[in-house]
Amino acid sequence: MAFEEEVKNLEKEFFEEINNVKSISELDELKIRYLGRKGKIRKLFSDLSELPLEDKKEAGNILNSLKNRITISIEEAEAKILEENKYFKNTNFFDYSIPGNRFEIGHIHPLSLIVDELYFIFRSLNFKIIDGYEIEDNYHNFEALNISKWHPARKMQDSFYIDEDHLLRTHTSPVQIRAMETLKPPLRVVTIGGRCYRRDAQDATHTPVFHQIEGLVVDRDVNLSDLSWILKEMMKGIFGKEIDVKFIPSYFPFVEPGAETLISCPFCLSEGCNVCSNSGWIELGGSGMVHPQVFRNVGIDPDKFKGFAFGWGIERLAMIKYGINDIRLFFENDKEFLRQF
């Protein structure tokens, strides 16, 4: 068949030509001549239409196959020429300053970096690191923590409900409740980086999803001084220097006395800067002595045992430590953001 022959000739012609090609510019010319818009292959494709219908398909396949082989040969020839043209093949000067073959190393998310640090701090303080479920029941998330059904504090922690009795936990406290239910006191436990949910509108300091660190110590003879010491150790571990911890009274149903925890600003050393809004202090979150009712709820005798607890956002710590001004950046995962950690 005439068409098949034409294809064969073209193939032969091409492979003869390509063997003589010596440079990239010659190769480009060859490429245009065969594969270009007005090239030989395109011409044959247009000739296809003149063939009888029954032959069209087969001829098309043959032509496509040739086109592929030509494409591959051109690519191979290009690689070969480039290889031969490589700088090192043509010089005796060794340039040590040419950048080496670099590759990209990944980055650990800043929230994980804080989790890592907390993990080692609390291991060294001999805490047991515990996890729990994100889907909780009302009892463990609220009632056991002395937040009764119509307690106004429930409004403060506006929750996502799955059904009547199940919700996405609003804090990691249910993990501590379950620990107290199952482990015998004395105990020292901490949850690090547990995901929590609150129906807060999103802004620079709030996201509906966030992560908490929450610690609990139950023992015969512990008080707010011990809490203060543990927190100081924790801050020393995170910020790598002595940080002052102070408390102001605050109300949380599950601790009494309850406190808002503040740390001296690690940036200005309490001189006043924009991180601490010139107050010298930064608010972290709640802490205090475990409420006796919480102990009674989990079957611990409040006359025999005392306990303290503390909890706040990992995001908050990361924002302070790294000077991040918007909590939403953690969840946006911009490469330029991640690259910095």
Next chain:
Amino acid sequence: MILAYNFLKEILKEYTPSLDELTNKLINIGFEVEDLIKHPLNDIITVRAKNVEKIESLNNLYKVEVTDGENTITVVTSWEKIKIGGIYTYASPNTLILGKTLEKKQFGDVISDGMLLSFKELSLNPDFLSAVEREGIMELPDDTPIGHNFYELFNLSAPLLNLKVPFNRSDCYSFLGILREIGAAFSISIPQEIKNKPNFIYPSFNSSKIKRETAKKDFKGVKILNKEGCPYYSCTIINNISVNRSPYEIRKSLFSFGIRPINNVVDIANLIMYFYGQPLHTFDLNNIGGREIIVRTSNDTEELNAIDGKTYPLTEEDLVIADDLHPIALAGIIGGRDSEIKNNSKCVLIEAAFFNPLYINRTSERLNINTDASIRYSRIVDRTRTKELALMATNLIATICNGTILGEILEYGSDEYKPQKIDFSIGDFKKVTGIELSKYTATHIMSKLEIPFEIKSQDYLTIKVPPFRENDIKETVDIIEDILRFVGYDKITPKASPFYVKYEDENYNYKVKNKLRNLLIGLGFSEVVTDSFVKDEEISLIYGNDINNLLRVKNPIKSGLSFLSPDKIIGFFSVIQHNINRKHTDLKFFEIGKHYMKYSEEEFLDIILSGNRNIENWLEKPLKVDFYYGKGIIESLFIRFNVPYKEKKNINSKIFDTDESVDFFIDNSNIGSFGKVNKNIRNYYDINQDIFYATIKLSFISKYILQIPKFTPIPQTQEIVRDIALVVDDIVKVGDIIDKIKSLANSSLTNITLFDVYKGDNIPEGKKSVALRLNFNFGLNKTSEQIQKTLDEIINNVCYTFSAKLRK
């Protein structure tokens, strides 16, 4: 809760702490100052209009002559409601108003020497004003003294402190409660008459002027059908009232609390509430059907048209105040429109009650109504003062509205309060706080807080909980906290905790994650953290109607965002979109986190890759990520941790391309998948590059990751390497060949590498050539003949099994 600094000054006089001292102290005793509301201190003078004339030559302008008591000043205004005798605020030329300096101005032949001001020009919070006052020139009550600085006159020259009251402190939702705390904090005695002198609210009050009649109005009385919800209800009736604007003195007090004036009836009720914490409700008795009040629970056929303009559907949980037929108020929360006091109301019924906080909380939460009344009732009010305050309000309203009190107060139920007794040992304080406490300090603080106590012994007190602290003092720790607030939280000093408990076990879950994380960053992957919530639309894109097993919240933060993600692909796409929009197209990310189903939450390692494999480089051209590149990463990870995985064709996946995807198994459990994300999903997100996604259940691989290595001696003999090339049918799977060789060779095979797959010249149609490198180590005890024989056997067996030909 608003606290006016000037108002405090009027009471504490020379003992008033400075603003800074006050603010700091309040924070240190548990009252956060949320903000300081400050007003400009311009010299704005109150004046009376003496004469008003329309300026003929100009449209809508009036020439007004005003007096400050001494001088007469001419100003021009466009406010058509301006009237002779009205009291207004006046600014003279050169005063700075809203950032602009006022100048004399000529209108026609009249020169305006300054101007009369609107609330905006006074920089007042619109919440302070009634609707009428918000428009146009601010008109003050008729008895407002003229010739005075406006801001001083209304107690606005010093800031208002907006205090955040802790939930448990119902008593501090009143001025008196805050005052008690300030007294205790600064050791200042609070004048006792503040507690019950109506003159304190309205200095012109004179009890001899109150008009009373014993004659009863045709009021049938009150029936309490739900005693649990309403233990106590009292009411008084005042007839022939004239509803009007409140006098200046009342107005001044309202401003001090940041309350919006409404009328002289409601204003008094509000002031009593802000002062003493007891909410009162005022009804127009003539609009109470059947002239009777029934306190009962509602039902779901009823509703209330409330004074906030909304209609609330009711249920049998709601406690209502009803007339003979319909609810006229939600008890302790909000009143109804029909019975509210209007300008033409003639007879007022004043309600003072004690409602059960449970009912108030339940209803106000369900209907999402927070009013001044509900905030207080939901935290318990001091019922021992309800009657007394009802009478005070009645006397004040009767005086100010010029009405006649009809009969005596009507009381139903009981306002009895039985104080709880709590034993408190001084030594307990140190056990909780670590701070030494003296009996003197303890009793001093108790006295200042008006908490009665008896000294039982040297170290023991018995405390009687006062009614205004019923809500929050329940046991010893509550006393400890109260004392600590005044001793000072800053006295808590750090003390090293001895470790009484020893935990040997680590958190293995954490260890697994840490190992994976470190490995993956080495491979160039960055860790991401994505939201758990995904859009309903995204879920239906992937899961269609197959959503019954997915986890969904009933009350999403916004509609269409109710699902928790059963995979990470959706979260990853938002990361991909974000980065591609920012022109970052080479993406390698992973996340270790939970996938959510209706009945489970499980931890996964999820990986995404797209774009170029490596950064652009002069040594090698950047290659695109493809199926085998990605799969290789997952395989390498498995091999690194000795995970005994198997693979199968991925079927029935909603995420992957039907060809380019694979499932991983251990025994019969599916441990994860890898593949190219199907085009449908990609197109939905408008992404034009291939995306590869892997998802692996952590629980299945963690035991291998945690496996402690067991050393086996390094072989002393040399490895034997054999290259073989097999020609097989195209449809034979290379994986099957490799598996077969592995199973035949047992432990002597140390490695197997596929180094070429080829189709084309010299290979027959429909066949392919598979080239494998086999590394063996047979140990010491085999001769070369035996080895050759074993190799031949393996190769023959493979050739037979796969109808393969050995290629020479």
